[in-house]
Amino acid sequence: QLQLVESGGGLVQGGGSLRLSCAASGRSLVNYAIGWFRQAPGKEREGVSTLSPGGSTTNYADSVKGRFTISRDNAKSTVYLQMNSLKPEDTAVYYCAAAYWPPRVTMNPSTYKYWGQGTQVTVSS
Secondary structure, three states: OOEEEEEOOEEEEOOOOEEEEEEEEOOOOOOEEEEEEEEOOOOOOEEEEEEOHHHOOEEEOOOOOOOEEEEEEHHHOEEEEEEOOOOHHHOEEEEEEEEEOOOOOOOOHHHOOEEOOOEEEEEEO
16 A cells, blocks of 8 residues: 655745655555645645656646646655745645556546645745
8 A cells, every 4th residue: 555645844935945745655656646736725626746657747737837846756755846936825735646557647636546644835925
C-alpha cells in the first residue's frame, strides 16, 4: 500500500516562496503519476500540477503557471512542488496524490487512488 506524506507548508508573506514535499513510503514513485491539488475553505478541490510516470511530462493550472514547479527525486521517492511569487489566493490545504500508470494523467481528483493528508499553506497580503 502506497502512503504519501506531505510537508513544507506554512505561513508566508505574499511574494514569498515555499517548497512542498510529498514523500512515499512503501515503494518507489517512479511508476506513478503524481498530482498536486489544493482546497480552500468553501471551495472544491482543484488541480495545481501533474507529473507523468517517469517524470517526463508536467502540467500546470493556468493560475500557477510560471510560478510553481513540480519535480521528482526518484532516489528519495519524493515529489516536490516549488511555489514562488505566492499570492493570498494560493492559500489552501495542499494535497499530493498518486496513480499507478493511469490511462491519462489529468487534474481530475478521481484519477488518483492514493492521497496524502494535506499540508496548510497560508499566504498573507
